[in-house]
Amino acid sequence: MIKGFKMKLYEGQEKEYEYRHNQLWPEMKDMIHEYGGKNYTIFLDKETLTLFGYIEIEDEEKWKKGADTAINRKWWDYMADIMETNPDNSPVAVDLDMVFHLD
Incomplete structure (x- = not known):
């Protein structure tokens, strides 16, 4: 299953956001995988500071349980x-509806 969502950065925080994700804690990586997430990518629209997230998950219910972990x-x-x-x-995140997919 593929999830797409958007979030929003505060002005001037683009480099800090990227830095923190490049230093992603091993425990956080483990949690993402444990709760069924893989191929996780986040894009930034520099004009609007909107982040677009893409992640492949095994199961929506399993994925949601990861939010309740201490590391998350x-x-x-x-x-x-x-x-x-x-x-x-928790980040203000808005799920996006998939309108097209091509393997």
Whole structure:
């Protein structure tokens, strides 16, 4: 299953966002894989500071359970100062509807 979603950076945080993801904690990588995520890619629209995420997941319910892990909550807290977040520090993320796919 493929998921697409968008998020939003705060102005001036482009380099910091990229830096933090290039230093992604091993425990976070493990959690993503443990909860069925692979081929995870994030793109940035520099004009709007909109992030577009693409990830392949095994199962939607399994993937959602990863949000409740301690390492994921720690990551949210770490990222909250550079992007739009909800009151629990989860990123404001909007799922996108797939309109075309070609293998």
